[in-house]
Amino acid sequence: MTEAPKTEYDPRPVGVFDSGFGGVSFLRNALVELPSERFIYYGDNKNAPYGSRSEEEILLLAENAAESLVDRGVKALVVACNTATSAAINVLRERLSVPVVSVEPAIKPACAMPGDGKVLMLATLATTKLSRYRALQSRMPDPARIINVGCPGIVERVEMGEIGETAFDDILSERLSFIEGAKIDGIVLGCTHFPFIAPAISRYASMHFTGECRLFDGNAGTARQLKRVLNANGISADPELAPDPQVLFLTSGDKDALEPIFEMLLKVPIGY
Numbered sequence: 001m002t003e004a005p006k007t008e009y010d011p012r013p014v015g016v017f018d019s020g021f022g023g024v025s026f027l028r029n030a031l032v033e034l035p036s037e038r039f040i041y042y043g044d045n046k047n048a049p050y051g052s053r054s055e056e057e058i059l060l061l062a063e064n065a066a067e068s069l070v071d072r073g074v075k076a077l078v079v080a081c082n083t084a085t086s087a088a089i090n091v092l093r094e095r096l097s098v099p100v101v102s103v104e105p106a107i108k109p110a111c112a113m114p115g116d117g118k119v120l121m122l123a124t125l126a127t128t129k130l131s132r133y134r135a136l137q138s139r140m141p142d143p144a145r146i147i148n149v150g151c152p153g154i155v156e157r158v159e160m161g162e163i164g165e166t167a168f169d170d171i172l173s174e175r176l177s178f179i180e181g182a183k184i185d186g187i188v189l190g191c192t193h194f195p196f197i198a199p200a201i202s203r204y205a206s207m208h209f210t211g212e213c214r215l216f217d218g219n220a221g222t223a224r225q226l227k228r229v230l231n232a233n234g235i236s237a238d239p240e241l242a243p244d245p246q247v248l249f250l251t252s253g254d255k256d257a258l259e260p261i262f263e264m265l266l267k268v269p270i271g272y
């Protein structure tokens with residue numbers, strides 16, 4: 001009788017990083033998609049927001065964050081920050097010794113929506129300006145359907161744990177009043193901090209736009225991509241194991257002050 005081939009599993013953790021807490025919205029999807037994996041989450045909270053910084057600064061910060069996770073022995077890295085992806089993904093892929101997966105604004109599924117309305121892409125100022133995102137937009141069937149809006153100020157509030165439904169009306173109205181009454185088919189949450197304020201964005205959209213205003217983010221797709229990459233590299237965790245604890249939180253900021261906000265964001269309902 002021939003013995004069944006022995007399958008090797010890799011118990012090392014996956015590293016996830018963001019400028020701060022935004023990547024927690026990705027982590028939530030990853031925990032559902034990959035319940036046997038361990039994760040180390042690194043929030044560069046001390047240096048958030050990245051979105052108002054120059055490309056060079058973002059690249060440097062992203063490299064530092066990524067290297068600190070690789071030094072901890074992660075087997076793969078997720079750039080759970082659209083801004084860092086736009087500024088640094090090519091360099092990170094070139095320099096790091098582990099597979100790198102990244103989030104990107106989900107304009108593709110949003111642009112696949114039928115209809116003659118616009119697609120509104122909300123992100124950081126940096127993402128909307130950087131050439132990587134602009135190139136992604138130019139590959140859409142009708143790039144002019146997309147309205148890009150950089151929304152400074154939102155990340156700072158989410159970083160403090162502020163995610164209330166009415167807490168963003170001032171910023172949203174300042175950034176979006178120029179398209180008052182527009183027909184919007186889809187709204188892309190092109191910053192990983194924004195799924196946490198989906199109720200605030202939906203509320204604003206229902207009062208100021210027409211159209212379906214369906215929300216999109218890239219987190220679920222990125223979690224599926226991570227699963228494929230782990231499998232393809234033969235570095236998945238043993239599916240029989242449920243690691244405990246599953247997530248280790250690291251930050252460049254004050255860990256004692258920030259961990260309760262991390263825990264809250266990991267559990268708060270996000271429904272759309």
Ligand code: DGL
Nearest residue numbers: 019022050051082083192
């Ligand atoms: N969460 C980030 C993103 O997805 C960056 C936010 C920031 O630091 O400005 O773009």
